[in-house]
Amino acid sequence: MSKKTLIAVIGPTAVGKTALGIAFAKAYKTSIISCDSRQFYKEMTVGTAVPNPDELAEAEHYFIQDRSIDNPLTAGSFEKEVMELLDNLFVKNDVVVMVGGSALYEKAVTEGLNHFPDIPEEIRGEISQKFESKGLEWLQNEVKQKDPEFYENADQENPRRLIRALEIFKTSSRKLSDFQTGNADKRPFKVIKVGLEADREELYDRINKRVDLMFTQGLFKEAEVLKNSSSSIPKSTVGYQEIFPVFDGQYDIDEAIRLIKRNSRRFAKRQMTWYRKDDSVHWFNYKTRHNEIVQRVSQLMGK
Structure with a gap:
């Protein structure tokens, strides 16, 4: 077959x-x-x-x-x-x-x-708290600095995607774009x-x-x-x-x-x-x- x-x-x-x-x-x-x-x-x-x-x-x-x-x-x-x-x-x-x-x-x-890494709750909570207090512009700047390739192609108005990229970087010290091109x-x-x-x-x-x-x-x-x-x-x-x-x-x-x-x-x-x-x-x-x-x-x- x-x-x-x-x-x-x-x-x-x-x-x-x-x-x-x-x-x-x-x-x-x-x-x-x-x-x-x-x-x-x-x-x-x-x-x-x-x-x-x-x-x-x-x-x-x-x-x-x-x-x-x-x-x-x-x-x-x-x-x-x-x-x-x-x-x-x-x-x-x-x-x-x-x-x-x-x-x-x-x-x-x-x-x-x-195989994205599991995100520890403390990292997830820390990023969520900072986003709530500092807003989307802070989140955009963080992701742009740490993973410019992902940021260039991402929906930059979508906090869920940006938070995910930042969570992965904080957890693994690797960029989300590295996982995406593996x-x-x-x-x-x-x-x-x-x-x-x-x-x-x-x-x-x-x-x-x-x-x-x-x-x-x-x-x-x-x-x-x-x-x-x-x-x-x-x-x-x-x-x-x-x-x-x-x-x-x-x-x-x-x-x-x-x-x-x-x-x-x-x-x-x-x-x-x-x-x-x-x-x-x-x-x-x-x-x-x-x-x-x-x-x-x-x-x-x-x-």
Whole structure:
């Protein structure tokens, strides 16, 4: 029997990964694992561009709104849960599809996280206390100084990611970027990474239009429901974090829309910076017909 294959569909936000993932799932009569770390949560729908009901009906999906923001899923836990799921899915399928733009979570499954150290409670508490008293700017400066490579490509407005990098450095005296570029764990399946890309201006136009659509779909109301949440996840997610200040009168909704578009473009740039370092990705322009991409990947699998 041929080796089982995981097709990982990656690329920047708004490039069209969802539709391509469905095309693969239908071609191979298989399931889709979401690798978008914000689509895991049932409280966040519009702002995370969760596949719509028609898209979800096209194929069996996993890790789509299957938990609460009060129970966050780390990359390490995602790796463990997905590996267990793949053991079951590969019993009945030769191919499984994974779709998403959360690069660290994708790497966790395709390569492993090189065994991050356990963080002692005293270090975790010390960093948390300093962040609470000194704020995000202190955290950004600490991470930038200790791990500039990670900081350059990280979501610099996301305290959870920055705290994680600082925890690892304080615990091991090693940079998070060292762990991320270590040797890949051996997987019992073949991985084919399929990347979608677009010219910058085209991608930015798609991002801007998506943001406008989100507001017609009710993003503002969704953010209003989440504004008093104790979870840090909405507060560190593009599309929500820019709206919350509107409720405090810091600026108006037009400014929030402008910031969401700007921050989404910056996020897309960081995504591509990360993915471009991976020579194993097979890149396709987002306009390429899906059946052509499926055919090419089938050739890579020897089917």
